[in-house]
Amino acid sequence: MTDTATSAQIPLVDYLVLDDPVHLVANECTNCGARYFDRRNACAGCFATDFQKVGVATTGEVASFTIVSMAPPGVEVPFVSSIIDCDGTSVRANLLNVTPDDDHIKLGMKVRLCTYSMGTKGGVEAIGFGFEPVGN
Amino acid sequence: MVEDVWILGINMTKFGKHFDKDVVDLGAEAAMAAMADGGVTMADMGILAAGNLRGGGGFGQQLQKQIGQTGIPVFNVTNACATGATALRTAIMAIRAGECDMGLAVGVEKLAGAGLLGAVAQSDVDEWQPEGRFGAVAPTDGRIGTANMPGTFAQVGMEYGHKYGDVSFETFARISVKNHKHSTLNPLAAYSKEMSLEQIMGDIMIAYPNTRPMCSANCDGGAAAVVVSDAKLKTLSLEQQRRAIKVSASVLTSDPYTERCQVLPDVNTLTKSAAAQAYEQAGVGPDDLDLVELHDCFATAELVHYDNLGLCEEGGAVDFFESGAPWRDGSKPVNVSGGLQSKGHPISATGIANIWEVCHHLRGEAGDRQIEGARVALAHVIGLGSACGIHILESSAA
Ligand SMILES: [Zn+2]
Secondary structure, rough: OOHHHHOEEEOOOOOEHHHHHEEEEEEEOEEEEEEEEEEEEEOOOOOOOOEEEEEEOEEEEEEEEEEOOOOOOOOOOOEEEEEEEEOEEEEEEEEEOOOOOOOOOOOOOOEEEEEEEEEEOEEEEEEEEEEOOOOO | OOOOOOEEEEOOOEOOOOOOOOHHHHEEEEEEEEHHHHHOOHHHOEEEEOOOOOOOOHHHHHHHHHOOOOOOOOOEEEEEHHHHHHHHHHHHHHHHHOOOEEEEEEEEEEOOOOOOOOOOOOOOOOOOOOOOOOEEEOOOOOOOOOOHHHHHHHHHHHHHHHHOOOOOOOHHHHHHHHHHHHHOOOOOOOOOOOHHHHHHHHHHEEEEEHHHHHHEEOOOOEEEEEOOOOOHHHOOOOHHHHEEEEEEEEEEEOOOOOOOOOOOOOOOOHHHHHHHHHHHHHOOOOHOOOOEEEEEHHHHHHHHHHHHHOOOOOOHHHHHHHOOOOOOOOOOOOOOOHHHHHHOOOOOHHHHHHHEEEEEEEOOHHHHHHOOOOOEEEEEEEEEEOOOEEEEEOOOOO
């Protein structure tokens, strides 16, 4: 009983897969290969409607970032928003476990997927994700 | 052969805080002044295209009820920050299509004190409940990067740096120094104060590398333009013909699919496409432009649009800026109005106000900030989502 209670987890978003190893999954257009993280009606690139689930590389490099210091109420600042190039698939995520300044965050730096607990509600723990420097 | 369309009259209100005026007041002020500028009245208008995002809806008809109900078709348009340009483009299309020979486009916004735009209210949940297209159990902004405008455009600038070689915080800040300096000559700007590099870099950080003065200023304002067909213009007075400004190109694009565009908005591809179409339509190139008003919603955005509009070689935006070219005394003046960072950005007015700015120069009526001998100019806006409007304007040959 205690085991099930502590092991119940839910991902922050449905494209975060809490298997071992944890990874992101995309909806890939079987016609043109375009990848999406949301529920699809059709492909924005070629209009095809056939998709397959594909795992996304769990490491990548920082293609862009910003350190957000001002945000609407309820959003903790500062946080680092980033675009990660994961082997050709672009992913938006926070950079975690890094000092949020331009001495510590560099364009092109290598990062890897990581997760954290968002807390527990109704006996279910929500798991969020981000990317952290590979050196960590 | 598509008929030429001309700007006959145009106006922008003072941008800033208008606590005593509502959106209809500001729209009426701009619209009536634009018609007076063109020597025409509501009786001459065959179409009204009206842009407003944050009012209650049906802005065009509310405006008519104050300035003239003549039964003409009203198109209420919204297209994010390209709303004003979309209203203008709608009126131009109606004339090109032969539906009417004169039209009015109006864009207005009340934004003073609006805070961060694009912010989504964060709600507390009792249990984890997956919602929306990502099956998210909690608000994602701040947890999965950001989709808010300051962060998005900051990343747009940093992405340019990653692609073509790092761009320093200081370089972005210097762009803002330029625009704030330019604004000192613009009496209609919301802010017309010169700011030093130290002041700009030392101000409150919003989303690195954009500090507060490097972000567009929320403010109230309206702008309106009267457009007329070539045939109709020829029936008007010589004075009206002399002051008319030719619309050499009117282009609106949305963003075509690119690999990253649903993760970080691609504001580049649709701007490049709009620019290529506009230069083709007008039969001019970037070298022919005497001034440019481009959508500097953030300092980081201005940099990438030097490149997107072909003002420099691909990847050469930093060199272009460092050369001094986009200063008002440079070879390619950009945002001599002060740009959105100091003139202000009342969203729906912006895409007509930038046309007003360049028309002012093309008519030789820009006073202290006149770019001498200006004959050809380009006005650009982009709304996230995305929509890009580009107009190329030329002074009358007479
Ligand atoms: Zn496809």
